[in-house]
Amino acid sequence: MIRFDVVTLFDGYFEPLRTQGVCRRAFDSGVVQLRTWNPRDHARGAHRTVDDRPYGGGPGMVMLAQPLHAALCAAQAARVAAGLEPAPVLLFSPAGRALRQAAVQELAASCGAVLVCGRYEGVDQRFIDLHVDEEISLGDFVLSGGEIPAMALIDAVARLQPGVLNDALSAQQDSFSDGLLDCPHYTRPPRFQDREVPPVLMGGDHARIARWRRDRMLELSWRRRPELVRELERQGRLDRADLRLLAELRGEARDDAGAAAAAGTSSGP
Numbered sequence: 001m002i003r004f005d006v007v008t009l010f011d012g013y014f015e016p017l018r019t020q021g022v023c024r025r026a027f028d029s030g031v032v033q034l035r036t037w038n039p040r041d042h043a044r045g046a047h048r049t050v051d052d053r054p055y056g057g058g059p060g061m062v063m064l065a066q067p068l069h070a071a072l073c074a075a076q077a078a079r080v081a082a083g084l085e086p087a088p089v090l091l092f093s094p095a096g097r098a099l100r101q102a103a104v105q106e107l108a109a110s111c112g113a114v115l116v117c118g119r120y121e122g123v124d125q126r127f128i129d130l131h132v133d134e135e136i137s138l139g140d141f142v143l144s145g146g147e148i149p150a151m152a153l154i155d156a157v158a159r160l161q162p163g164v165l166n167d168a169l170s171a172q173q174d175s176f177s178d179g180l181l182d183c184p185h186y187t188r189p190p191r192f193q194d195r196e197v198p199p200v201l202m203g204g205d206h207a208r209i210a211r212w213r214r215d216r217m218l219e220l221s222w223r224r225r226p227e228l229v230r231e232l233e234r235q236g237r238l239d240r241a242d243l244r245l246l247a248e249l250r251g252e253a254r255d256d257a258g259a260a261a262a263a264g265t266s267s268g269p
């Protein structure tokens with residue numbers, strides 16, 4: 001069982017996770033548990049204010065440290081009352097470490113985390129300094145709140161829990177699980193608008209199919225994310241057939257670069 005405690009002003013975001021698709025199965029079976037904590041419930045004053053203007057002036061509002069602090073303490077106390085350890089505190093922020101599958105896998109094998117969702121201009125820095133173990137970014141763009149990154153993280157973790165996917169093998173073959181992008185997939189019919197399914201996939205030779213898939217993973221990764229291939233190479237995780245294909249792809253790239261240089265244009269990886 002893995003448990004997420006989410007500190008959020010907008011807990012309605014999380015309802016669809018409980019009721020839709022693969023995540024619903026994770027919640028129904030109890031392998032993933034989720035509880036939300038609204039800082040407004042822990043705010044002081046008749047208006048239960050959760051934000052204020054930034055010191056130093058400027059646009060927007062900043063989330064107050066006190067309601068966040070109180071919501072976080074309540075979440076950790078509830079975890080302890082449920083027999084769990086207090087969990088690491090993760091804050092979503094564009095300034096955080098980019099979310100990667102390796103971190104998702106690590107979290108999936110843990111007891112969970114407290115996820116803090118920022119809003120407005122962000123969170124009072126003193127709350128971050130006092131309580132946050134790690135800041136996580138969903139990418140180099142700005143969302144209006146941390147709820148969508150929190151949902152993305154919970155979804156990515158939930159589908160790795162035992163019994164959640166119909167076929168456990170599919171998570172092992174997904175992009176990034178062994179360091180490469182996934183291969184292309186085809187289903188019926190065999191011909192669609194003059195385009196055929198690659199014949200090897202129709203031939204029933206499982207060894208050839210596995211090699212074709214591995215080659216396509218390597219080729220796609222090399223063309224779109226060459227750093228993934230270089231990392232596997234550095235770790236000695238490419239077999240002889242992988243290295244042969246990689247040599248061909250590098251030869252093609254050199255030929256393209258030569259042709260581009262001769263034509264006065266630039267070319268790919």
Ligand SMILES: C[S@@+](CC[C@H](N)C(=O)[O-])C[C@H]1O[C@@H](n2cnc3c(N)ncnc32)[C@H](O)[C@@H]1O
Pocket residue numbers: 091092093094095116117118119120121122123136137138139140141142143144145146147149
């Ligand atoms: C409008 S944003 C604040 C942006 C902040 N002023 C900045 O420029 O970095 C409000 C909240 O959304 C969340 N957020 C926005 N973009 C994000 C991203 N790319 N990754 C993770 N969280 C993000 C954070 O929790 C943030 O505190």
